[in-house]
Structure formats: structure tokens, C-alpha cells
Amino acid sequence: MPPLPASIHSWFSARGWSIHPHQQAMLDRAGQPATLLIAPTGGGKTMAGFLPTLAELADGGHQGLHTLYVSPLKALAADIKRNLRTPADEIGLPIRIEDRTGDTSQTQKKRQRADPPHILLTTPESLALLTSYEDAARTFAGLERVIVDEIHALAESKRGDQLMLALARLQRLRPNLRRVGLSATVEDPDAIASFLARHPDHCDIVLADPGPDPDISMLQTEEMPPWAGGGAAYAIPAVLEQIKRHKTTLIFHNTRAQAEIFFHNLWLANDEGLPIGIHHGSLDRQQRARVEAAMVRGELRAIVCTGSLDLGIDWGDVDLVIQIGAPKNVKRLVQRIGRANHRYNAPSKALLVPANRFEVVECVAALEAVKAHDLDGEPRGRGPRDVLCQHILIAAASGPFDADSLFAEMTSAGPFAGLSRPEFDACLEFCATGGYALRAYDRWQRLQQRSDGMWQLRDPRAAQRIRMNIGTIQDTDTLKVRLRRNRGGKPLGEIEESFAASLTPGDTFLIGGQIVRYEGLREMVVEVTRRADKKPKIATFMGTKFATSTQLSDRIMTMLEQSDWPQLPGHTAEWLALQRDVSRLPGRGRLLIESFPHEGREHLCVYGFAGRNAQQTLGLLLTKRMEELDLAPLGFVATDYATLIWGLDAVTDPRPLFRIEDLRHGLETWLAGNALMKRTFRASATIAGLIERNMPGQRKSGRQATFSSDILYDTLLKYDPDHLLMQITREEAMRGLVDFGRIEVMIARVQGRIDLIRLERVSPFAAPLFLEVGKVPVKGAAEERLLAEESDRLLRAAGLAQMEST
Structure with missing residues (x-):
């Protein structure tokens, strides 16, 4: 690599800057096939990724697209364009920098294909779309480098799998293409290197100086956290005080619902009228853009937000991050902490606010993990086959293809390196005919093989429909929310279709920090009017939920095994000690189960610490087993650490409930006819191209898509249960x-060491579960028995009344 051009060197010097060692390392490795840079937030990570590009473009000799930048967020692409434009203009580089996302106009998108800029900033979905055109080879003719930002976030999702397939396509078009991955939080660099370049030996890893440890602690409040709940309303006065002491504060939440409720409560308590905004993925794009612009101008003192601001958008005036509720994942917490003090070698300042008593323990465990630099992460599985099917259709939309070449291309992508040829052929057959049970239907006859062995679309017009349905994001079906006016009022955002279905005219709810009244549904748009109520009737839609990571759960159990807890606040340490006195504390090597009577019902509490999803599944499977064993369960509720079941009869021996073979069989039986399977099938079938959500001139509503996917699911279950899509759905x-895998890990960990403790009353650990929302009733023999007992009681009462009258 030649030395840094004088114009760029002068630009650095004029600002009194010098190139950081990791930025120089990226320049030195500019010619390497793949490089992964792990550098702290604020350490000039993005500039390090782009420096080789700017150096190579300084002479103005390159024609066409030189560097492609891919990020998980549209807002991040727009932010990078703004930050990159400044040095390019000031240095005087003769280059065009543009972004291409879902917000880019169709006119500009068409021009970019014919006349691409030198640097194009985009997202995985837009890149996949670009590769689907017949002129893709011309568009990418001069491509030299791809920069994947926040690669750790993409590596955990189907979006990342789709991106790696798109990069495999680009690598075939440009064999000498160089790949760069950027991240601040990586728990396993070799795994990310394999994801980026298929094998860590083929990828250089550059580790920047991590800088000082963050200044992170728990927020001290006058009021104690409640026993249960996720709103953290008790901490509002203390949070407001912190906002006053700092320039700009980001207040992170784990769900959009919690963010909306907290923002509403914060605003009601904001007597001084401090400028405070809210930002999450369900808000209208223009409202998000206004909040982002106000942040850039330094006009907001605080922003209540969710994962929409997790990633590396650079707002330098943020000097405090507050995490409301337990972080659930250490890596996510570190990422969020990094949003404060976006400067090199300046410690980030963050405060954790547990929403309830048990989250105090989880927050302390997370603090210890951050100080120990112990990041968590689940091992990556194989690349999913529904994404593979979509890529086959994308390849077909771009023109005829050879199956052998496409298989070689796909297996050069890290997530699909282990793909077998029979698996690929099954996906190809599905894309061509729809599979055995569907091959008779013309609508799924999409590909045909020519006499020369090449595959192509049966109908070239199908390419448009394929392009309209590209993507792997399968969020809950949402409906637009607008203020009611004659011709469509101001857009406020989106709410889940299921939430909208629960509303009746007059109901009030929160969106964008304001209370609105539901007026009705018109043309799949939720119409509302503004209300000045102090409190909404219904809180809000749900948004995303996270489960506590395996590593964080393990740290919590390690803490519970201590003899005392000097690191915990007094009220929480006393709570743990009381649990130990009344019952027992859970541990890693044994499974604690409590049994006790309460309000005329028998209760069973299972402390699995397997995460909310797994504990929820455990509740379903255990109540199913209890039904089979005539133990009359009535319902259950689950949290990240426990499942509470109630019914008519006490359990005296829990071991038969936990035989893994019975649980696995129960899961498969339960899944076959469950709504969850149908929802999962719809998501996979949409990604794989079996169901088209978007069609020319129209878009299916979630209800229409559900109806058609339910019919397909029932048909395949009956006539072709081993269909490729059914296999994918089960996986x-x-x-x-x-999350059945975490149940299996839990059962393997305890190896039959189950402690059933019979108590006379509710234990301190079980008490918060009675306050949890989301109780699941069990419809079965117990309900019939209760009805029979009630009928008998009424008959006896009627008989007594008749005897008294005679």
C-alpha cells in the first residue's frame, strides 16, 4: 500500500490529528482479501475502514463504483454519508458518495444502476435487490472493496446470511474483491472472521486499543424497585435529575411498549419542560428523522429509545446512557454504553436501572461481566434454507444460471459452507416446482431447465414479483396509524395488527409519546384522534422482547451460590437471604422446584434460568405432561428465570415431568397443530418465496397472508409433512x-438432580411471578372438574332450598 496521499495527510494535520495505530493497520492491509477491525466506539472505526478507499480514489482515476458500504440500519447509512461527505469535500476528493435504501427514490435507484457513484452506502436488502438485475455485472464492474459495518449485529440474523450470499455473488463478478468488517463488540473474533471470509485463516483480524473501561454503575434511587413489572416508574425522579446534570442522555429500553410508557411518565414529571424525544422502529420515518436531526443539532436533552439507536450513529454530545430494565445481554449493553462519549480514549458513562427486585441481581451480574470484558453470544447455527431459496430466485431474476456454479457460489459464503449438494438440489426443486404436494399448481412452477442444462424463469415477468419480495425481515404484521382527516391525516407510525384487532372505538393508547383515541380502521389504516388524557386506557403495542443470555444466566446462578452478597443493595441481599431461609436458592448443578398452596390452588415453581422463551415453552410442555398424568393444571406464567404453574392437585414427584424424550415428543405433538408453527411457517414461506406479500399494484394484509399460509400449512401437514418448507419450519x-435447545441444556446440566421443596406458603422468589402479566390458561380436565364441582354445588344448594321450602 502506498503512503497516505499528501492531501489526506494535510487534512489530518490541519486538525491536529494523527492516524491511530489501527487506522494505519487498515491502510497496511488494504490489499488483503479480508480484514476484520474490532475497535471501540469513538475510535475512528469507520474512518479506518474508509481510509484505504479514500487513498485509492485520491487521484481521481477510478471509474464507476469503487466501494460498497453495508450497514444494518438505513439511518446509519445516512449518518455515514453525512460524516464521509465532510472530509471528502474538505480534502477536495473528486468522488460521488450516495446512499441507497428503502427511502431512496425510484428515479435515483435507476440512475445508480446505470451510473453508480464511487462510494455507495446501502443495506443488505438493497444490495440483494441490486444483484437481482440483469445489468448487475455492469453496475459492479469497478467494485474493489465492500465494508460491512456493525458486522456482529448482522452475523446474528438472517439478514447477515442474506448479505453473505450477496457478497458471494459479488465475489464471482469481481474475484479480487476485498472485504472489510467493522465492529466494536465481538465475543468471538474467529467466528466473525469465518462469517466474513468463510475461514479465519483467510481473514486478518486487527484489534484496536480498547481504551479505558466504561464508567458504569447502578442508578441510586430513593424508592426501592418493585417486586415485578418492567416500567421502572419508581426511578423517574432520579432519571430526570440525571438528565438535568448532563448535555444529552440516551435512555434505552428493551421493548417499544416500555419506551412509550416510560416516555409518557417522564413527560408528565418533566415540570421544567426539558426538550425530550422518543425514537423507535414503529414511529413514522419523518418523526424519527426529526428526532435524529434535533439530536445532531444538540437540541434535545434526552431521547427515550430502543434498539433503533443501538448501533453506531455518531452523536458526539451524548454524555450519558441509561439502560432501563436488565440488559439481558452483555454484548448489547456494551454496544449501548458505547453511544456515550463518542470520542477516542474517553470513558463512556452509563447507569443501569433495574425495573424490579430480581433485575437488581441481573444488573449487578451484567456490571461484573462488563468489568471482566466477558461478552456473551450464542453459537451460530447453519445458514437457514429459506434464505437459500430466496437467493436462488434472486439469481434466476438476474438471468439464466448453471446449478453447479450457483452451488459453488453459495457454499463459498460462510454460513452455507456446510451445505450439501442434496440439500441444495432440494431447494432448487422447491423453487422450480413448489415441491411434491404443490407441483400441480401453475403459480409455483417458477423455474425451468433448458436443453443446455441452464436454469431460467418460466415467465420473465416473475422477476418483478421476486424483487418486490426480497428481504428477510419478518416483523409482526403492522398497520399504519394516522390522525383522522378527510383525506388521510398525519402519519404517526405503526402498531401490530393483533394489537389493532383488540381495539374498539374509544380506546386510548400511546404512540410517539402521545395519547391517541382509536376511531376506526379504514383501508387497512388505523385512524386516531389526539387526546389529552393523563393515562391511556391501554398501554401500547408490544415491540421486541429479549431473553436473558445463557452466559448472563450462568453468572446470576454463580452469584446465588455465594454465602453473602456485599455487591448487592441491602434490600435485595435481604430478599435473597430470606429465600434461602424459607426455601433454597437455585444453583447451576441442581434444578430447584417449589410446591405450595395459595388461594385454594396448588402451585409448582420451576427455576430453570433458561430465558423467557424457553421457560414459556417449558410451561406449555409441563402442563401437557401434567394433563397426561391427571394432575389437573389450570395455567402458568413464565419469566426469564422461572415458570409458575397452578392447578388442582399437588405434584409429589416431578421427575416423570422432566424426561427429555417425553418433553421432545410433547413438543413435536404440540407444535404440529399450534398457531406458533403456522406463524413460523408463514415467515419462512414468505422468505422462501412461496407466499408473496407484495404484488404489483397491491399488498396483502397480514390477515390475508395468514389465511393463505394457514391453508398451505394445513395442506402440507396432511399430504406432504416432510415438504422442504415443513422441515424449515420445524427447524x-x-x-x-x-428455544427448546436451552431446555435440553438445562436438563443435561442438572442430570436428574431435582430438588422438590414443599412449602406452606409462597416463597420470596415465587411471589413476583404472581404479579407478572401474560398468564396462560390451560384448557383441559381441570377446567371440566371445576365445572362439575360447581354444578354439583349448585345442585346441592338448589336441593337444600327445596327441602327448606317443604
């Missing part, structure tokens, strides 16, 4: 919402 359900 997705097992590792997704069901």
Missing part, C-alpha cells in the same frame, strides 16, 4: 421462539 420453531 426455525425449535431454535426461535420455542
Whole structure:
């Protein structure tokens, strides 16, 4: 690599800057096939990724697209364009920098394909779309480098799998293409290197100086956290005081619902009228953009937000991050902490606010993990086959393809390196005909093989429909929310279709920090009017939920095994000690189960510490087993650490409930006819191209898509249960919402060491579960028995009344 051009060197010098060692390391490795840079937030990570590009473009000799930048967020691409434009203009580089996302106009998108800029900033979905055109080879003719920002976030999702397939396509078009990955938080650099370049030996890893440890602690409040709940309303006065002491504060929440409720409560308590905003993925794009612009101008003192601001958008005036509720994941917490003091070698300042008593323990465990630099992360599985099917259709939309070449291309992508040829052929057959049970239907006859062996679309017009349905993001179906006016009022954002279905005219709810009244549904748009109520009737839609990571759960159990807890606040340490006195504290090597009567019902509390999804699944499976064993369960509720079941009969021996073979069989039986499977099927079928959400001139509503996918699911279950899409659905359900793998790990960990403790009353640990929302009733023999007992009681009462009258 030649030395840094004089114009760029002068630009650094004029600002009194010098190139950081990791930035020089990226320049030195500019010619390497793949490089992964791990550098702290504020350490000039993005500039390090772009410096080789700017150096190579300084002479103005390159024609066409030189560097492609891919980020998980549209807002991040726009932010990087703004930050990159400044040095490019001031240095006087003769280059064009543009972004291409879902917000880019169709006119500009068409021009970018024919006349691409030198640097194009985009997202995985827009890149996949670019590769689907017949002129893709011309668009990428001069491409030299791809920069993948926040690669750790993409590596954990199907969006990352899709991106790696797109990069494999680009690598075939440009064999000498160089790949760069950027991240601040990576728990396993070799795994990310394999994801980026298929094998860590083929990828240089540059580790920047991590800088000083963050200044992170728990927020001290006058009021104690409540026993249960996730709102953290008790901490509002203390949070307001912190906002007053700092320039700009980011207040992170784990769900959009919690963010909306907290913002509403914060605003009601904001007597001084401090400028405070809210930002999350369900808000209208223009409202998000206004909040982002106000942040850049330094006009906001605080922003209540969710994961929409997790990643590296650079707002230098943020000097405090507050995490409301337990972080659930150490890596996510570190990422969020990094949003404060976006400067090199300046410690980030953050405060944790536990929402309830048990979250105090989780927050302390997370603090200890951050100080120990112990990041968590689940091992990556194989690349999912629904994404693979979509890529085959994308390849077909770009023109005829050879199956052998496409297989070689796909297996050069890290997530799909282990793909077998029979698995690929099954996906190709599905894309061509729809599979055995569907091959008779013309609508799924999409590909055909020519006499020369090449594959192509049966109908070239299908390419448009394929492009309209590219993407792997399968959020809950949402409906637009608008203020009611004659011709469509101001857009406020989106709410889940299921939430909208629960509303009746007159209901009030929160969106964008304001209370609105539901007026009705018109043309799939939720119409509302503004209300000045102090409190909404219904809180809000849900948004995303996280489960506590395996590593963080392990740290919590290690803490519970201590003899005392000097690191915990007094009220929480006393709570743990009381649990130990009344019952027992859970531990890693044994499974604690408590049994006790309460309000005329028998209760069973299982402390699995397997995360909310797994504990929820455990509740479903255990109540199913209890039904089979005539133990009359009535319902259950689950948290990240426990499942509470109530019913008519006490459990005296829990071991038969936990036989892994029975649980696995129960899961498969339960899944077959469950709504969860149908929802999972719809998501995978949409990604794989079996169901088209978007069609020319129209878009299916979530309800229409559900109806058509339910019919397909029932048909395949009956006539072709081993269909490729059914296989994919089972795999997705097992590792997704069901999280059965963590139940298996839990059972393997305790190896039959189950402690059943019979108590006379509710234990301190079980008490908060009675306050949890989301109780799941069990419809079965117990309900029938209760009805029979009530009928008998009424008959006896009627008989007594008749005897008294005679």
C-alpha cells in the first residue's frame, strides 16, 4: 500500500490529528482479501475502514463504483454519508458518495444502476435487490472493496446470511474483491472472521486499543424497585435529575411498549419542560428523522429509545446512557454504553436501572461481566434454507444460471459452507416446482431447465414479483396509524395488527409519546384522534422482547451460590437471604422446584434460568405432561428465570415431568397443530418465496397472508409433512421462539438432580411471578372438574332450598 496521499495527510494535520495505530493497520492491509477491525466506539472505526478507499480514489482515476458500504440500519447509512461527505469535500476528493435504501427514490435507484457513484452506502436488502438485475455485472464492474459495518449485529440474523450470499455473488463478478468488517463488540473474533471470509485463516483480524473501561454503575434511587413489572416508574425522579446534570442522555429500553410508557411518565414529571424525544422502529420515518436531526443539532436533552439507536450513529454530545430494565445481554449493553462519549480514549458513562427486585441481581451480574470484558453470544447455527431459496430466485431474476456454479457460489459464503449438494438440489426443486404436494399448481412452477442444462424463469415477468419480495425481515404484521382527516391525516407510525384487532372505538393508547383515541380502521389504516388524557386506557403495542443470555444466566446462578452478597443493595441481599431461609436458592448443578398452596390452588415453581422463551415453552410442555398424568393444571406464567404453574392437585414427584424424550415428543405433538408453527411457517414461506406479500399494484394484509399460509400449512401437514418448507419450519420453531435447545441444556446440566421443596406458603422468589402479566390458561380436565364441582354445588344448594321450602 502506498503512503497516505499528501492531501489526506494535510487534512489530518490541519486538525491536529494523527492516524491511530489501527487506522494505519487498515491502510497496511488494504490489499488483503479480508480484514476484520474490532475497535471501540469513538475510535475512528469507520474512518479506518474508509481510509484505504479514500487513498485509492485520491487521484481521481477510478471509474464507476469503487466501494460498497453495508450497514444494518438505513439511518446509519445516512449518518455515514453525512460524516464521509465532510472530509471528502474538505480534502477536495473528486468522488460521488450516495446512499441507497428503502427511502431512496425510484428515479435515483435507476440512475445508480446505470451510473453508480464511487462510494455507495446501502443495506443488505438493497444490495440483494441490486444483484437481482440483469445489468448487475455492469453496475459492479469497478467494485474493489465492500465494508460491512456493525458486522456482529448482522452475523446474528438472517439478514447477515442474506448479505453473505450477496457478497458471494459479488465475489464471482469481481474475484479480487476485498472485504472489510467493522465492529466494536465481538465475543468471538474467529467466528466473525469465518462469517466474513468463510475461514479465519483467510481473514486478518486487527484489534484496536480498547481504551479505558466504561464508567458504569447502578442508578441510586430513593424508592426501592418493585417486586415485578418492567416500567421502572419508581426511578423517574432520579432519571430526570440525571438528565438535568448532563448535555444529552440516551435512555434505552428493551421493548417499544416500555419506551412509550416510560416516555409518557417522564413527560408528565418533566415540570421544567426539558426538550425530550422518543425514537423507535414503529414511529413514522419523518418523526424519527426529526428526532435524529434535533439530536445532531444538540437540541434535545434526552431521547427515550430502543434498539433503533443501538448501533453506531455518531452523536458526539451524548454524555450519558441509561439502560432501563436488565440488559439481558452483555454484548448489547456494551454496544449501548458505547453511544456515550463518542470520542477516542474517553470513558463512556452509563447507569443501569433495574425495573424490579430480581433485575437488581441481573444488573449487578451484567456490571461484573462488563468489568471482566466477558461478552456473551450464542453459537451460530447453519445458514437457514429459506434464505437459500430466496437467493436462488434472486439469481434466476438476474438471468439464466448453471446449478453447479450457483452451488459453488453459495457454499463459498460462510454460513452455507456446510451445505450439501442434496440439500441444495432440494431447494432448487422447491423453487422450480413448489415441491411434491404443490407441483400441480401453475403459480409455483417458477423455474425451468433448458436443453443446455441452464436454469431460467418460466415467465420473465416473475422477476418483478421476486424483487418486490426480497428481504428477510419478518416483523409482526403492522398497520399504519394516522390522525383522522378527510383525506388521510398525519402519519404517526405503526402498531401490530393483533394489537389493532383488540381495539374498539374509544380506546386510548400511546404512540410517539402521545395519547391517541382509536376511531376506526379504514383501508387497512388505523385512524386516531389526539387526546389529552393523563393515562391511556391501554398501554401500547408490544415491540421486541429479549431473553436473558445463557452466559448472563450462568453468572446470576454463580452469584446465588455465594454465602453473602456485599455487591448487592441491602434490600435485595435481604430478599435473597430470606429465600434461602424459607426455601433454597437455585444453583447451576441442581434444578430447584417449589410446591405450595395459595388461594385454594396448588402451585409448582420451576427455576430453570433458561430465558423467557424457553421457560414459556417449558410451561406449555409441563402442563401437557401434567394433563397426561391427571394432575389437573389450570395455567402458568413464565419469566426469564422461572415458570409458575397452578392447578388442582399437588405434584409429589416431578421427575416423570422432566424426561427429555417425553418433553421432545410433547413438543413435536404440540407444535404440529399450534398457531406458533403456522406463524413460523408463514415467515419462512414468505422468505422462501412461496407466499408473496407484495404484488404489483397491491399488498396483502397480514390477515390475508395468514389465511393463505394457514391453508398451505394445513395442506402440507396432511399430504406432504416432510415438504422442504415443513422441515424449515420445524427447524426455525425449535431454535426461535420455542428455544427448546436451552431446555435440553438445562436438563443435561442438572442430570436428574431435582430438588422438590414443599412449602406452606409462597416463597420470596415465587411471589413476583404472581404479579407478572401474560398468564396462560390451560384448557383441559381441570377446567371440566371445576365445572362439575360447581354444578354439583349448585345442585346441592338448589336441593337444600327445596327441602327448606317443604
